[in-house]
Amino acid sequence: MTEFIQQLLNALSLGAIYALIALGYTMVYGVLRFINFAHSDVFMVGAVTGCFLGKYLPAGTWWGGLSCLLGAMIVCALLGMLIERLAYRPLRASPRLNVLITAIGVSLLLEYTFQNEHVFGAAPRAFPQIFPEVVWQVRGLTLSSNQLLVIGVALVLMVALQFIVFRTRIGTAMRAVSLNPRAAQLVGINRDVVVAFTFALGSALAGAGGILYALNYQSVEPLMGVMPGLKAFVAAVLGGIGNIPGAALGGLLIGTIETFVGGSQLSTYKDAIAFALLILILVFRPAGLLGRRTIEKV
C-alpha cells in the first residue's frame, strides 16, 4: 500500500509536468489548428535557462528558486513569440503541412544550436538545486519537497491558466479565435495579438515544465525535450486536442500509466505501452477523451 501511494505521488509529479507541456500544444492547436513541434524544444530551453540562471542566483532559497522559475518562463515566452512571428506567421495562409514542416525545422534548429559546443554542448549537465530541499519520512513514505513543489507549481499554473482563459478579456478573445477565427476578426479581435499571446502563454508553461522536470531528474541536455514532448503531445491528443482540461487530464493519465508500468516487470516497454494505450483510445474515441465529436458537413 505504501508503495502504491509512493508510486502515485511519482505519477502525479510526472503527470503534472506532462500536463504543463500538453497545455501549450493544445492551446496552439486551438487557435491555429497545427501541431507546434518546436514546443518540446522550448521546454528544453526553459531547463537550460534555469541551468544558467541557477549559477547567479543563491542556491537553495525560495526567492532564488522562484525568480529562476520566473526568469525561465519569461525567456520561453519571448522565444515562443519570436518563433511564431518569424517562422509561423508568414505561413498563416498556406496548408497546415507546410507549417508542420517549418515547426520541425525550428525544432531541429533549436536542438542543433544548443548541441553546439559554443552554446551549450551535447553532454548532459547537472541541474543546480535551486529550491531548498527537504525530505520527509512519513510512515515509510518518502516525500521530497521537490516532488511536492512540482505538483504545487503545476497546480497553481493550471489554475492561473484557467483564470486567464475564462475570466479575462484576452482569454475570451482566445476562445473566440479558437471557435471561429473569421467571426472573431469581424467583431474586432486582433488575431495576431491573440496568437502571439497564446504562444507566450503556452511557452511560459513549457518553460516552467522544463525547470520542474530538470529539478526532478537533476540533469539538462539539448535533446531532453524530445521524449517528454512526444508524451505530452500524446497527452494532448488523448484528452482531445484543443481542449484545455483535456490536456491536463491526458497529462496526468500518461504520467500515471508510465510510472506504474515503469515500476512493474514490463518497465522496458513503458514507452510502447503509453503509445499503445493512445492508439486504443483513439480507435474507440477518435476525438480524444474530452474532445467533442465534429459532424462532417459535405
Place this chain on the structure above:
Amino acid sequence: MTPLRRSLSSPHLALLAALIASVTLTRLVTDPYANDILTTLGINIILAVSLNLVNGYAGQFSLGHAGFMSVGAYLSAAVTLFAGPALLGEDGGSVWAQNALFFAALLAGGLCAALAGLLVGVPSLRLRGDYLAIVTLGFGEIIRVIFQNIEPLGGALGLNGIPNYTTVAWTFGFAALTVFVVCCLVRSTYGRGFLATHDDEIAAEAMGLNTTRYKIAAFVIGAFFAGIAGGLYGHFKMSITASGFDFTKSIEIVVMVILGGMGNTVGVILAAILLTLLPEVLRPIAEYRMILYSFMLIVLMLMRPQGLFNFHLTRKT
C-alpha cells in the same frame, strides 16, 4: 519524339534501362566514398518515393515510415545472419548464391514490413489528419521498443556483423523498381482511386470507390518498399540498432516528401538527392552544418511553400 524518348516514355523500357544503368554504375564507381553516397542516395529515394505514395498520393499523413524500415532491416538481417550460414555452407557460397540469398532476405523483410503496414492501415480507417499522424508515430515508436526488447535480435545493442551485400546496383535497381511501381500504379485505372481518396474522400465514396481499401493498399505498398530500403540499409551499414529508426528518421523522410512537393514523384526524387548531398556539401563546416541544414529547411518552407520542385499549379488540398 526521338526514338530514345519514345522508348523511355514506355515505363517498362525505362525500368529496364534504369536497371542496366544501375548495374553499369556499380562497375564504374570504385571510390568507396562515392559508393557510400550513392548507396545512401538510392535508399533515400526508395524511402521518399514510397512514403510519397502514402502521404502525397493517398493523402494519409504518416509519421512512422522509419518503423516499417526497421521491420525490413531486422527481418532481412535475421535471414542472412541466421539462415545464411546454413544455406551457403562453410565457404560462404558463390557470389550468385549470396546475391540470391540477399534478394530473398530483402523480399522477406519487405513482406513483413507490408504486414506491419496492414496493421497500421486498419486504424487509419477511423482516424484522419493529425490523429492519424500521431497513431503512425506511435506505431513507429512501438515497433522500436519491441525490437529493443527482443534479445535474439540483439536487444538494445542491435544486430552486428551483418554481411555487406548491398551494392549500388541493388539499391538503384530497387529505387528504379519503386519509382516504376509507384508511377505505374497512380497512372493506372485502379490507382486513380488514390488521388480521388486524397482529393475528396466523401466525393470518392459517393462515386462508389472503396476508400478504406485504397488507404490500406497505400500503407501496405509504402511499407513494403520501406522494408526493402531497411534491408538494403542493414546490409550496407552492417550493424543496426532499433534506436537508429526512431521518430527523427521518419521526420527526415517526411521532409524529403514535403520539400519535393507532395504527390510529385520527380520532385520527391530531386528532394531526396538534395537532402542526401546537402550534409556532404556542408561537411567542411561540420560544427555548424546541422544548424545550417535546419535553418535552410525553414527558409525553404517560407520561400517555396508548395515544395521546392513543384512547378505545376498546386492542387487544392
